[in-house]
Amino acid sequence: MSSRPADAAVLRTDRLLLRRWDPADPADVDFLFDTYSRWEVQRFIGRVPRVMEHRDEALARAQAWADRGDEPPYGIWAATRADDGSRLGSVLLKSIPASGPTEPLEPSGDTEIGWHFHPDAWGHGYASEGAAAVLAAGFAAGLDRVVAVTNPKNLASQAVCRRLGMTALGLSDAYYNATCALFEIIETSK
Numbered sequence: 001m002s003s004r005p006a007d008a009a010v011l012r013t014d015r016l017l018l019r020r021w022d023p024a025d026p027a028d029v030d031f032l033f034d035t036y037s038r039w040e041v042q043r044f045i046g047r048v049p050r051v052m053e054h055r056d057e058a059l060a061r062a063q064a065w066a067d068r069g070d071e072p073p074y075g076i077w078a079a080t081r082a083d084d085g086s087r088l089g090s091v092l093l094k095s096i097p098a099s100g101p102t103e104p105l106e107p108s109g110d111t112e113i114g115w116h117f118h119p120d121a122w123g124h125g126y127a128s129e130g131a132a133a134v135l136a137a138g139f140a141a142g143l144d145r146v147v148a149v150t151n152p153k154n155l156a157s158q159a160v161c162r163r164l165g166m167t168a169l170g171l172s173d174a175y176y177n178a179t180c181a182l183f184e185i186i187e188t189s190k
Contacts, residue, residue, distance in 0.1 A: 022066065047177060074093050
């Protein structure tokens with residue numbers, strides 16, 4: 001078993017444990033490679049979707065996520081089953097980049113929630129459950145608005161947005177230099 005930093009943000013739900021990805025854990029890296037090497041996962045991610053072709057890409061992604069230095073409520077979590085630790089996918093809460101002429105893209109000032117799950121975990125409500133926990137943590141930490149962007153053809157992710165109580169705002173090209181279906185949720189309990 002690998003050691004994880006004691007200060008790493010961990011979130012729990014009835015069925016899930018959300019924790020940071022660990023690049024030193026071969027099982028984490030193998031899972032990321034298995035997930036992101038599948039076209040059915042990658043087909044809606046990025047301006048030019050592509051699958052991972054080598055395990056080293058998964059290691060680099062896990063390391064980049066670990067090196068982000070996100071302070072709660074921001075982060076990229078490994079969504080695992082609380083009962084047996086099985087890895088299911090990723091949930092993220094991070095600054096979303098604005099569309100623009102320079103690479104890397106500049107931050108927009110908005111916060112994005114997103115999820116990428118392994119196909120074996122689809123259809124069980126894990127994305128909605130994990131994202132709801134991350135949203136709750138974000139709002140408890142003081143966020144007042146969170147957006148989600150999906151490929152306009154990604155109806156499954158749009159359904160998750162609706163289950164989270166997000167409002168569809170139509171198509172937008174404000175982020176990632178891509179046309180996306182834009183959703184938002186506003187904290188109303190303050």
